[in-house]
Amino acid sequence: MKILVTVKRVIDYNVKARVNADNTDVDLANTKMALNPFCEIAVEEAIRLKESGTATEVVVVSIGPKACQEQIRTSLALGADRGIHIETDSMPESLNVAKLLAKVVNAEQPGLIIMGKQAIDSDNNQTGQMLAALLDIPQGTFASKVELIGDKVHVTREVDGGLQTVALNIPAIVTTDLRLNEPRYASLPNIMKAKRKPLVVQTPADLGIELKTHSKLLKVEAPAERQAGIKVNSIEELIEKLKNEAKVI
C-alpha cells in the first residue's frame, strides 16, 4: 500500500509570531521556518507503517513557494521515498489546497493519506476533512492510534472528553494529533541521501486547478492585552465574586 503524506512549511514552533507594523500580516522575514509539527507526526506514522511492512511506499507532497522543498527534503531525510512539490507563489486557501491534493491523490492512488490535523500558522484544522469530502472517502481526524485491521483502517481519535475509535474503508484520510507518536530525528547520512531522492515539481496549472479566492484577509492584529482586574480582601469575597460576578463556579 502506498501512503501519501502532506507537509507544510510553517514558522518554527519555538518562534513567536509577531504582527508586522502595518497590521497586514505577521512578520516572517528571516524567521526560522520548519516542518509543521503535526505534519512531522504524519511523516513519522507513515514511515512506521512502512517499517512494519504495512506500507510499501511513502510519498510526501507540499504546496507553496520554492522554499518548501526544504520541508520535503526533511521528510525524505526522515524516511519518505519521494516528494512532490506543487509550486505556488503564496500559500493557497485550504479549499484550494484540498483541490490540488485531490488531483495528486487521483494520480497517485494511495491507500492512506496522512495529514497533520492543522498547521500551526493558520490554525484552520480543515484541509484533511475537505480533501476527504472532495474524494468522497472516510476520515479519521485527531488520530492518536492508527491500525490496519483486515481491509479497514481503525483510527482512535482524541475527542472532547475521551477517545473514539472508528473503522474506515480504504482509501481513507487520517489527520494526526500530538500523541500519535514521537517523531524521530533525521540522521546525517539520511539528510545527505535525501538530497538525491526524487522530487517532482508541478504547478496548479499542470494539475488543471485554478486557485479561487474565497475570503479576504482584512487585518492581522496582536491580541488585546489583558487588563488587571481588582484585588479582593478575603477568600469569602473571592468566592462571592466568582459565583455572582464572573459566574464561573
Add this chain to the structure above:
Amino acid sequence: MRESMEFDVVIVGAGPSGLAAACRLMQQAKEAERELTVCVVEKGSEVGAHILSGAIIEPRALEELFPDWKKMGAPLNTPVTEDQLFMLQSDNKSIKFPNLVVPKTMHNQGNYIASLGNLCRWLGEQAEQLGVEIFPGFAASEILYHEDGSVKGIATGDMGISESGVEKDSYMQGMELHAKYTLFAEGCRGHLGKELYQKFDLDKDNDAQHYGLGLKELWDITPDKHQPGLVLHGSGWPLSKGTGGGFFLYHTENCQVVVGLIVDLSYENPYLSPFDEFQRLKHHPVLKQYLEGAKRVSYGARAITKGGFNALPKMTFSGGLLIGCNSGTLNFAKIKGTHTAMKSGMLAAEEVFSALNNGCNGAKELTGFETRFKDSWLYEELKQSRNFGPAMHKFGAILGGTFNFIDQNICKGRLPFTLRDNKVDYAQLKVISDYSPIDYPKPDSKLSFDKLSSVFLSNTNHEEDQPCHLKLKDQAIPITQNLPKYLEPAQRYCPAGVYEVIEDESGAHFQINGQNCLHCKTCDIKDPAQNITWVTPEGGGGPNYPNM
C-alpha cells in the same frame, strides 16, 4: 560503535569565520577543478539562529571573498552615514565628542549596519550553492583524536537522552565526522576550543584572554525618529568606575534600531548585573530619545573575545585550526569582529587547500599558516590595535581614550611598546563585603524589562527532557563558596536567568534553569571558581534569533 562519515574538511560552527572558510575552500576547489568535500555542523536550529552581533560590518573580507557581493544580494543594506560618540556622565548628562578627537578606528565611513545573523544566512546559501554540506541542528560535542594525538574530527552529540541519562524512544546516537582537517569556528569561548587550548597548550605564549558580555535588543521605532545609517557609541554611565564597557545604538533598515551594551567581564563588583545595567542605560536621554514609544522586538546576549593581538593564541595544531572568535580575532579598537573572523577563515581555507593539494592528510601541523597570517592585513590591523583594550582597562575610559586617540590617530598603532593586561577576568571579582548592593531601578516594561520577558523574545528553547548542559565540577561550590564570598554572582552575570539561589526551610539551593540558556558562555568565563563548564545541549536547542 558510532557510525562515521569522511570529509576533506569539517568545520564546527556556521558563523562568519566558518562559512567564509567553507566558501573559500570550495572556490579554490572549483578553480583547481578538484573534488573537495566540506561539511559544516551548526548547533543552532538553522544558520543564523545563534548569531548575535552589533553589528557594523566592514566589508573588506566580504569584498575579497565575493567581489560581486552587492549584485549577489548580500544583506548589507544600510551604509553608515553619521558617527556620534558620547560620554555619559550620569543618568541624564552626557558629552558628545567632536569627531576630531574620536580614535580613527571608531570612524565608520564605508561600513554597513547589518544583522550578522542575516549575513550568515546569506553566506550559508552561498556555501551550499558552492557544494558545502551544512548541517544545522547538529552540535559538535566531542573532539576525536588519532592515536598520535592529532585531531581526527568531531562527533555530534547523541540526541534523545533523558535528563537522567536514559535513552528515550527518539534516541539517536551521535555520528563521527572524520576529516583531514577540522576547523573550529565556534565563536567566543567555544567549548571544544577550550579543550584544544589545553590539549595543545595553544595559549602558552600569549597574554591572558579577555572577554566582554554583549547584550542587545532590536526595536521597532516610529518613522519620524528613524535616521538610517546613524551610529551612536558611548561609554560611562551606568557602568561605574573600574568597570569597562560601552553602549551602541544603530539605526538600521525597516524602521528599526539595535541597542546594546558591552560589559567587560573583568569587572570587580560582584553585585554588578550586566543585564540590569543595560536595562537602566536605555532610560538615558541619549538613548531614550529614540526608544520612547517604540516596541522591543528581540533580545539576546553573547560573550565576545576582546583580548586582541596580545591574547592571540597559536591557531594551528595537528589536524586543524582555530579560527574567528574561537581564537580571538576580534578587533576591539574597532569593536568589529566580522571582517577579521571572515579573513581568518579565508586564510585558514587557503592554507588547508594548499596542504590538501600537496597531498597532506592532516597529520602534520599547518605551520605555513603562521606566515600566511603574518603577511595578511588581518595581522597588521590587529597589531596596530594591540594597546587599545589594555589602555582602556588600565587607564579607564577618559585617560585610556586619550591614549587611544594618540596611539590610533597620531601614531597609527606604531608606538614602540605594548601594554599588557595579564590578569584573567574571573580572578578580578572581589568579595561581596567590599561593596554595597547596587540599587537597580524596577523595569517599567516600556523601556526596561525583566530577565524572563527578555529571554522570551530570544525564542530560546531546549528539549525539556535532556541532561543539563551546564556542568558543575563540584556541586557544592555555588552554595559553600560562591554564596558567602560573592553572593553567587551567576545569579547576576547570567543575562538569561539560568542561575538562581533558592532559599527555603532546608537552606539555600543552587538552581540551574538550563532551558533559558542563550549560549552566551558568560558563566564558563566569569565563574570565580571556574566550576561551571558549558557543554553543547542537544542540537537545535538555544535561541532562535531573527535579524540579530
Add this chain to the structure above:
Amino acid sequence: MAILIIAEHDNNILKAATLNAITAASQMGDELHLLVAGLDCNLVAQQASKIAGIKKVLIADSEAYQYQLAENMSKLVTDLASNYCHIVSPATTTGKNFMPRVAALLDVAQISDIVKVVSENTFSRPIYAGNAIATVESLDAIKVITVRGTAFDAAKQSDLSAPIEIITAVHDAQISEFVSEEVAVSERPELTAAKVIISGGRGMGNGENFTLLESVADKLGAAVGASRAAVDAGFVPNDMQVGQTGKIVAPDLYIAVGISGAIQHLAGMKDSKIIVAINKDEDAPIFQVADYGLVADLFEVLPQLTDKL
C-alpha cells in the same frame, strides 16, 4: 436568509458549547434554526426548542447520525444548506470534524474558530496559536463557521418553545463506522480539557504542598497545573506544566497560586476567561493579568478556600 446551527449533544443532553455558538450566530442574523442530528435524540430537540432566539428546531433521527460521523453528517447538512446563508457549529472536536466537509461539498471556505463577529460576513479568529488575531471577510454565498465557545456568552433559556420539524432524509455514506468509545474516567479532567484549572508555582515550596491545590480541585472538578518554575524545582512532573513550553490552556477559570507570572507562564494561560491570582508578593506580575487578585499567604488561604467551596 436563515442561519443553521448544528447542535452538539450526546443524544440525551444538549452540550453547553451549542449555547455559545447560538450567541455568535445571533450576531450574524435573526432567523436561527438549530439542527439536532442523532439517534433517539428527541429529548435534545426539546431542550433546544427552549433556547432564546431559536426560531425552529430541525431533528434528524437515524442510526446514521448516532455518533455524528462526519461522512454522514456532512451530507445531511449539505443537503439542508441551500436554505441558509450561514452554517454555524461549535468548534468542538465534533464540529471540527464534519464542518470542513460541509464547506468542501458546498465549494466554499470555512472560517474556523471565530472569536468575534464583526459583521455578517466578517469575522475575527486567532492564528499562530493566539499570537495574532486575523480579521477575515468571507466572499462566499454560504458562510461555514465554527465558533470558539469561550469567546461568546451562552444563549439564555426562553419561556417559549420553538417548533420542531422532522427531517426524514437519511444520509448513510457507509464508508465509516463507529467501533468504540472510551470516556475519560480520571478523577480529574485533563489540563487541556478542564473548565477550571488551579495551578501552583514555586511559592508552593515543595511537591507535597500540592495536595492543598488538589483539595480545592476536588471541590471544583478542576485540573491541577504548575508553572515551569515549580516543575524545574522538581515539585511536580513536567506533564503538569502550563506555559510556553508546556500546555496551552484556556479554561473558564484559572487560579494561579504562588505563581509570579513570568511571561512564559502567561503565554500558556492568558486566554483563560477568568484569572484569579493568589500570591503574597503584591508586585508579582501575575496580578497585572488577573481579574481577581488576592494578596495573601497561600498556606493560610488555600485551606479556607477548600472549606468554603
